[in-house]
Amino acid sequence: DSGVTQTPKHLITATGQRVTLRCSPRSGDLSVYWYQQSLDQGLQFLIQYYNGEERAKGNILERFSAQQFPDLHSELNLSSLELGDSALYFCASSTSGGNTEAFFGQGTRLTVV
């Protein structure tokens, strides 16, 4: 158990809909990262937050957005969903933005039908 909690574990929704994925980082971790892993593909970095502020953006679509709340949990919002958005979404957390290891949650499997 990494200490990073993601909910829900599974999500099935229809095209055009909007969903919210939630991540609770390890206690004390200030930095949260979001990744997308499509079927048989690698992990794509989406976005990072540090202590409530956006720190870095990767290959995140404009239909996607995220935020980190004062209690440090984070949410990834996916809207106008398309079939191609079906993927595993992972959240990771680390103590800081420096050279410390990050720990990953078990992911949310999103299926868009």
Next chain:
Amino acid sequence: DAKTTQPPSMDCAEGRAANLPCNHSTISGNEYVYWYRQIHSQGPQYIIHGLKNNETNEMASLIITEDRKSSTLILPHATLRDTAVYYCIVRVGINTGNQFYFGTGTSLTVIP
């Protein structure tokens, strides 16, 4: 954006050492090398990281060449549970977030 090169797949006999190579010839002086693994579709698991000295923990050893252009992850006694995709990562963006950019990794199969 991945800055590492790894063989796509490797086999290792159970009980033997698994040596996974990684090339990172463009690494900068202050960039660390990290290793993670992913078993099936589980969340990536942290293994080890280092800057220039060799590192060892309860899971593995990391050997970094003197010029830092390559490294090797060593699993001393591979078990069937070590079958996974192993990712070598050079962490980028020291001042902009230190994101982990995952490449395609090495799929390690431990054979009974």
